[in-house]
Amino acid sequence: MRAGRRAAAAVAAAAALLVAGCTTVPTSSTPVEITQVADPPDDVGIEALPPVPGAGPEEVVRGFVDAMASTTRNHPVARQFLTAGAADTWSDTDGVTVISADYAPVAADDGTVVLTAGLVGRVDPGGVFSTGAGQPYSATFDLVQEDGEWRIASPPDGLVLLEPDFIRTYDQVNAYFVDPTGTRVVPDPRFLVSGGSQATALVDRLVAGASTAVAAGVLNPLAGVELRSNVQVRQQVATVDLTGLPPGAGDGVSLLCAQLVWALDQLDDVRAVRVRVDGAPVAVDGVPDVQTVDDWASFDPDAVPAVSVAHYVSAGALRTGTGEPAPGPAGTGQYQLTAAAITADARTNQLGTTVAVAAAGGTSTLLTGAYADALTPVLTATTFTAPTTAATRPEVWTVRDGSEVIRIPATGSPQTVNATTLPGLGGARVFQLSPDGVRAAVVVDGPDGGQLLVGTVVRSDDQVAVRDLRSIAPQLSQVVDVAWRTAGGLVVLAGAPGEDGTAPYEMGVDGWGLDAVSTAGLPAQPTAVAAAPSRPPLVVAGGTLWQLVGGVWTTLVRGQGPLVGQAPTYPL
Structure with missing residues (x-):
């Protein structure tokens, strides 16, 4: 597999806010029966043997x-x-x-x-x-x-x-849906039988909708639509013929095309997609008839602004990954910071808002302000988790005193997020938003140490909530920290099975593919981690910062000694 680059009414209602571009689609046709939508291929090299006479x-x-x-x-x-x-x-x-x-x-x-x-x-x-x-x-x-x-x-x-x-x-691929801002696709991992019927099976999964775990947090432009026939793949071009698109779908068709193209691009035999509605081509301004992920690059689930460079805290000051102080008062150490997060704007390639935590005398203070400007106190508590950002909205989240999830918009006052089940699961030590802002990874206190949970961020007109917090790695004990390496993958620091200490692991958001990460090059066991798509994971080990390059942990500045610091982060 190559890496992958709610209803229809909801999509249509949101379309004007989401994607520009005129579309032209037909309105009616006779459906054609689809055969073998979810059936496996006849053979992928496994020969089943019949019963042996006399077998016990x-x-x-x-x-x-x-x-x-x-x-x-x-x-x-x-x-x-x-x-x-x-x-x-x-x-x-x-x-x-x-x-x-x-x-x-x-x-x-x-x-x-x-x-x-x-x-x-x-x-x-x-x-x-x-x-x-x-x-x-x-x-x-x-x-x-x-x-x-x-x-x-x-x-x-x-x-x-x-x-x-x-x-x-079986192959694991992503069924892609759309985040509530309509700006990027969101992975929903699925397993499909290997073979030539995967394209039809994958589109069938898209039409059926997102999994229970994430459905409340995403839009499905294909909701209510049907396949007229099996997906045909010829010369690496997949033709998807749909019917049932509601009248007036308008710009929602753009979302639908982006969803299909990003999903099908993962398959080995697909490089481009041709979308038909009732047998006729779909016209989207600026997009050719045969579409590729390049035509929908803005929907990249793992897009990160170029300005997203490593930051960390050292001696109370915010610093960049080069070891230099961050501009403005935060870089001087005057706030005695312990952690920070920074928003980034992909359109302007500029850093936006800094939200940081300062601790003194048993009290923690949350401060906020424009990057490089003075920071202003907005909340106090006994503890705050390290702040976290997502790439789809200019806001920062944290958890106050282990149970109250707080959202700090770029403009406006801090707001409490509805997360009613969190206090009953244990005090939250870590809270990290996924790059698309649809999921949250949380480390809570458990009977055997930290436990990793993943939940869904659900947004309505008057409320933001975190729902369906569930354990995805019960085999990991003593979880210390977690970060999002991709929109669908995590880096986790947890107790090493059968050993003392903490080790890094990678895993999918559904819990599949748990793999140990090498500790080669680290001077001590890691105690904190940061990650972002297309950026090297960072850890703190022995009070110094390290990045994973080519399977080996190295210093952040080539040819120089390790930087002393804590609380690494990437702006999003």
């Missing part, structure tokens, strides 16, 4: 698990391990349970077989992964004799796949 119950269950890894439509070989009745009723489309490769089927005298394994996670029928974090998985298979052979009479619906088989037969 354990062997039959093992054979069934192996045969479920086939991508042949309807899993005909896997059904041979079932009784005739079970083969007729078993559903192989009810999602996937992914288990560890070291599973064990154990037969009992009554013909039942109990399969136990570690639960890696589950993928729902829409391709959405939820982590199992190695929790125990157990399934009981009832076997009976049929025509002299043991066969499974009670298979669980859906597929049960060993982790290596799952990795081999």
